Amino acid sequence: MGNKPQTFTLPEVKPLPSRFRNALGKYRVTVSKACNNCGLCVTLCPYGVYKTGSRKPRVAAEHLCLGFPCSANDFYCVRRCPEKAIQLSLNPSFEILGDRRWPAELLASTWHMAETGEIPYQGLNYKTGDSGGGFDKLRFIFPRGQGLDIPDEEVSTAIELNRSGDSRPGITIPVPFYLGGMSFGSVSIVTILSRVKAAAALKTFCCTGEGGYPEELIPYDDHIITQVATGLFGVREETIKRVRIVEFKYAQGAKPGLGGHLLGDKVTPRVARMREAVAGSALFSPFPFHSVYSVEDHKKHVDWIKETNTRALVSVKVSTPTDVDMVAVGSYYAGAHIVQLDGSYGGTGAAPDIAKKNIAMPVEYALPKVHKFLSEEGIRDRITIIASGGIRSAHDMAKAIALGADGVCLGTADLVALECIRCHHCESGRGCARGIATTDEELTNLMELEWATQRIINMYLTWRRQLVSLLKRLGMKSVTELVGRFDVIGHLDYLKQEELEGELDL
Amino acid sequence: MPPKYHIHTSQAANRLQSITRSGVIAWEEGCLNCARCVKKDCVYKVYEKRGIDAGQMLESLDSACKDCYRCVQGCPNKLIQKGLNPAYKDLGDHYWTPEIISALWFQAEAGRIPVSGAGYGGPFSGPGFDAMWTDMSEIVRPTRDGIHGREYISTTVDVGRKVMALEFDQSGALSITPPPLVEIPLPIIFDILPWSPPRRRMNIAFLEGARSLGTFAVIRQSELYASIEEYLPNMVLYADRKLSDIDDAVLQELHLIEIPYGEKVIASQNALKEKHPGLVTIVRMELGPDSSKNVFRLAAEGAGVIHLVADEYGLEKADKPLFISERTKEIHLHLVEKGVRDQITLIAGGGIAMAEHVAKQIICGADLLSVDIPLLVAMECRVCRRCKEGIACPVGLESVDPSWGASRVRNLMTGWHNQLLEILGAMGIREVRRLRGEMGRAMFFEDLEKNIFATLGKRG
Numbered sequence: 001m002g003n004k005p006q007t008f009t010l011p012e013v014k015p016l017p018s019r020f021r022n023a024l025g026k027y028r029v030t031v032s033k034a035c036n037n038c039g040l041c042v043t044l045c046p047y048g049v050y051k052t053g054s055r056k057p058r059v060a061a062e063h064l065c066l067g068f069p070c071s072a073n074d075f076y077c078v079r080r081c082p083e084k085a086i087q088l089s090l091n092p093s094f095e096i097l098g099d100r101r102w103p104a105e106l107l108a109s110t111w112h113m114a115e116t117g118e119i120p121y122q123g124l125n126y127k128t129g130d131s132g133g134g135f136d137k138l139r140f141i142f143p144r145g146q147g148l149d150i151p152d153e154e155v156s157t158a159i160e161l162n163r164s165g166d167s168r169p170g171i172t173i174p175v176p177f178y179l180g181g182m183s184f185g186s187v188s189i190v191t192i193l194s195r196v197k198a199a200a201a202l203k204t205f206c207c208t209g210e211g212g213y214p215e216e217l218i219p220y221d222d223h224i225i226t227q228v229a230t231g232l233f234g235v236r237e238e239t240i241k242r243v244r245i246v247e248f249k250y251a252q253g254a255k256p257g258l259g260g261h262l263l264g265d266k267v268t269p270r271v272a273r274m275r276e277a278v279a280g281s282a283l284f285s286p287f288p289f290h291s292v293y294s295v296e297d298h299k300k301h302v303d304w305i306k307e308t309n310t311r312a313l314v315s316v317k318v319s320t321p322t323d324v325d326m327v328a329v330g331s332y333y334a335g336a337h338i339v340q341l342d343g344s345y346g347g348t349g350a351a352p353d354i355a356k357k358n359i360a361m362p363v364e365y366a367l368p369k370v371h372k373f374l375s376e377e378g379i380r381d382r383i384t385i386i387a388s389g390g391i392r393s394a395h396d397m398a399k400a401i402a403l404g405a406d407g408v409c410l411g412t413a414d415l416v417a418l419e420c421i422r423c424h425h426c427e428s429g430r431g432c433a434r435g436i437a438t439t440d441e442e443l444t445n446l447m448e449l450e451w452a453t454q455r456i457i458n459m460y461l462t463w464r465r466q467l468v469s470l471l472k473r474l475g476m477k478s479v480t481e482l483v484g485r486f487d488v489i490g491h492l493d494y495l496k497q498e499e500l501e502g503e504l505d506l
Numbered sequence: 507m508p509p510k511y512h513i514h515t516s517q518a519a520n521r522l523q524s525i526t527r528s529g530v531i532a533w534e535e536g537c538l539n540c541a542r543c544v545k546k547d548c549v550y551k552v553y554e555k556r557g558i559d560a561g562q563m564l565e566s567l568d569s570a571c572k573d574c575y576r577c578v579q580g581c582p583n584k585l586i587q588k589g590l591n592p593a594y595k596d597l598g599d600h601y602w603t604p605e606i607i608s609a610l611w612f613q614a615e616a617g618r619i620p621v622s623g624a625g626y627g628g629p630f631s632g633p634g635f636d637a638m639w640t641d642m643s644e645i646v647r648p649t650r651d652g653i654h655g656r657e658y659i660s661t662t663v664d665v666g667r668k669v670m671a672l673e674f675d676q677s678g679a680l681s682i683t684p685p686p687l688v689e690i691p692l693p694i695i696f697d698i699l700p701w702s703p704p705r706r707r708m709n710i711a712f713l714e715g716a717r718s719l720g721t722f723a724v725i726r727q728s729e730l731y732a733s734i735e736e737y738l739p740n741m742v743l744y745a746d747r748k749l750s751d752i753d754d755a756v757l758q759e760l761h762l763i764e765i766p767y768g769e770k771v772i773a774s775q776n777a778l779k780e781k782h783p784g785l786v787t788i789v790r791m792e793l794g795p796d797s798s799k800n801v802f803r804l805a806a807e808g809a810g811v812i813h814l815v816a817d818e819y820g821l822e823k824a825d826k827p828l829f830i831s832e833r834t835k836e837i838h839l840h841l842v843e844k845g846v847r848d849q850i851t852l853i854a855g856g857g858i859a860m861a862e863h864v865a866k867q868i869i870c871g872a873d874l875l876s877v878d879i880p881l882l883v884a885m886e887c888r889v890c891r892r893c894k895e896g897i898a899c900p901v902g903l904e905s906v907d908p909s910w911g912a913s914r915v916r917n918l919m920t921g922w923h924n925q926l927l928e929i930l931g932a933m934g935i936r937e938v939r940r941l942r943g944e945m946g947r948a949m950f951f952e953d954l955e956k957n958i959f960a961t962l963g964k965r966g
Contacts, residue, residue, distance in 0.1 A: 020576070020579035024578075092587050092588075098627075101627050102627065133631050137630075254626070256642040257642035287932075288643075289645075298645065319644065347623070351623075352619050353619075353620040353622055354619070354860075354929065356626035358862045359928075359929065361954065364958075412624065415624075421573070421575055425573070425622070427622070427623050432574075433549040433550070433576055486961065486964070494962070
């Protein structure tokens with residue numbers, strides 16, 4: 001190890017409970033009338049499920065309950081209750097929560113990490129979803145006897161974003177991720193600020209999305225990526241000059257080849273001012289860039305940004321068509337430092353279901369395709385590949401890196417940390433009923449900035465710890481060693497037990 | 507530019523309350539009667555608007571609720587829960603899923619396309635049409651239809667035999683008569699239903715819907731009543747009885763006629779052509795392992811249009827059936843190889859359940875599609891198939907108001923048309939005719955898995 005690695009001080013975890021009275025958990029705990037309020041359960045439970053009450057203990061945090069596996073413990077309240085007044089059952093509301101990509105257990109795990117900064121212990125699957133393919137069927141193969149027994153501090157999760165070798169400054173981020181663009185208009189100002197503040201605390205970046213550059217973000221300029229998208233909303237010379245990274249959005253995984261659409265209801269006077277548009281009228285971000293019909297035109301765009309801001313790195317966000325590898329090469333040729341491959345599982349605002357499901361290939365296929373092609377072209381180490389659009393967990397992040405990305409870009413997971421339940425109704429009426437993806441004043445006030453910032457920090461610190469632990473088991477001291485390691489990752493449908501050299505992570 | 511194809515939609519409300527995925531379970535017992543009840547805080551005001559539909563014994567609550575869980579998480583005594591609606595789970599079957607059925611209902615109401623927030627929540631892939639993805643282009647000429655469209659996208663297809671070259675005599679006059687072509691502005695026709703309650707009224711709805719869309723509905727000869735003869739120009743008459751029983755006056759009015767595949771099918775086609783040169787004949791053929799061979803033979807013998815029909819799950823008739831898209835690919839490529847693909851029109855049907863299936867099936871080689879069950883679902887069918895057993899239809903399909911039914915069908919097709927435009931626009935394709943057989947602009951699960959995932963986990 002020649003160069004001394006840059007050291008970063010990461011923020012601390014601060015436990016922060018749900019902002020709702022009843023947090024949602026896998027189990028339901030009820031105390032019947034038979035209770036004599038002896039208080040035994042309150043003292044027994046090490047997880048703090050119960051709080052003392054005047055007539056009987058209050059079930060204050062059933063989401064922290066260990067559930068049926070607790071029956072193996074001495075402190076199992078259901079058995080120990082002298083009046084047999086405690087009932088434990090599966091929470092019926094849990095059954096319909098979430099979807100195939102974000103099943104209830106993954107949602108609850110994410111909430112747990114955001115609340116406590118710890119990996120969940122309630123028997124929740126925090127590693128995969130239930131989509132039946134892709135990330136959910138990929139597993140790490142840990143080579144036997146090669147795990148590292150070293151302190152976590154000796155493992156680096158930092159990545160360099162400028163690998164081009166040009167004269168622009170290098171930017172190292174201590175975690176292999178930054179936060180993706182969610183425009184002002186599609187989410188509330190509290191949501192935006194909390195993500196930006198969390199990104200700043202984690203010494204990484206957060207993208208503005210296409211909604212302009214709210215002035216509240218100015219103190220965080222050094223941690224902001226500003227986006228130039230086809231609608232050019234809120235793009236000004238001064239905003240381009242302010243930042244260290246500028247992102248071109250060619251396409252968006254949630255609606256590849258389709259324009260963006262902000263419903264008139266969400267265009268409040270403030271949103272309109274920022275976007276230099278008319279309040280109450282719907283805003284369209286067309287597809288494609290009407291000034292780019294070739295790679296040469298694209299280069300002209302990149303040059304234009306580089307000329308406007310001589311220290312900025314340029315990122316290009318694209319979707320995953322059949323020729324995604326050629327698109328990546330084109331971006332490199334045009335002088336981009338970062339190419340972001342946006343898969344089709346992400347997205348905050350509304351998108352046609354047909355586009356999300358059918359257009360462009362899953363990012364899990366695109367990554368190895370691009371990594372291999374750029375390696376063969378001899379330019380893989382001159383550009384940074386960022387994967388996005390459906391990275392839900394630390395395990396997804398690590399898998400994306402093993403499939404060929406240098407790092408990932410995140411969005412939906414932040415919203416889940418803020419207690420998004422993925423009802424998919426971001427767009428309806430006044431917007432998100434939980435105050436995340438809305439510009440309605442009353443709903444925006446459902447969430448406090450400090451709470452939201454810390455929840456996001458807590459979750460990502462937990463992710464980072466999981467990544468470090470995965471790297472150690474793989475015998476790696478740096479996340480950069482994991483990039484494109486197709487040998488340490490396998491697909492459950494094609495791995496043959498007899499050919500397996502190592503332990504599978506199930 | 508020719509005029510833009512535009513469908514006029516009109517709101518056509520559900521007759522019945524729709525069946526939703528989840529229901530609200532709210533207990534009264536144990537209620538603390540809080541001064542500020544969580545039910546009053548509902549963002550969507552579902553508790554204020556609630557009411558019981560006496561006919562169906564369904565709570566309006568459930569269809570208005572948008573699953574935000576605020577009340578579930580706010581009630582101090584935890585008296586409100588959300589639960590899976592068993593009636594929802596029972597809708598349809600493994601192929602005609604509750605998700606598909608409810609999406610069709612939604613589109614039939616006003617012609618809007620299904621849109622949602624928070625990204626994709628479905629499975630990675632699946633059998634049949636779910637095993638492929640369509641392409642997009644990062645950099646294309648702006649082809650988007652809609653508000654930014656400069657050039658609109660055509661969804662018109664031609665039905666009939668095409669000549670590959672014109673021939674002229676010595677004086678320079680055209681020496682051949684090109685066979686008739688029927689132009690349809692939407693690559694979809696309405697097919698015979700695999701099952702349904704008595705459909706006299708529904709047939710009118712289909713025909714009326716087809717007429718307003720500029721397309722066609724297949725009607726059996728045995729169901730041709732005088733009352734629907736005004737729709738002959740938008741009808742594909744399916745000869746399920748003797749061809750000779752059909753009145754000349756009827757044939758005179760028709761543009762399209764369909765005859766079942768059989769030994770004498772080309773002779774029948776020629777006989778029809780002789781008497782009615784303007785009529786286009788379609789040969790209806792059950793999809794099967796021999797289709798490729800049979801279609802080529804028919805094409806060589808002069809057939810112009812072949813309608814390949816799979817079962818309601820998109821499967822061909824065979825011991826180990828192939829899915830419609832797979833068999834169509836084979837047929838298409840066989841015809842391409844033989845150099846006759848452009849001479850004939852292939853209509854494919856069976857298992858077409860969503861707008862994306864239209865685009866994908868065309869990519870696999872069909873010129874246009876025939877749809878059946880979605881037309882019933884547009885009229886609130888629940889795909890329970892009780893009618894098949896002779897049991898009364900729970901949603902009274904036999905007595906629908908034909909004009910309401912026509913609006914529902916038209917709305918659904920508007921939704922499908924707009925979604926087809928989204929797919930074409932993303933690919934930078936300006937007309938659906940160019941989408942046919944464009945397999946290079948699609949990505950197939952099998953190929954991607956083999957090239958990418960199956961190679962992982964290997965040392966060295």
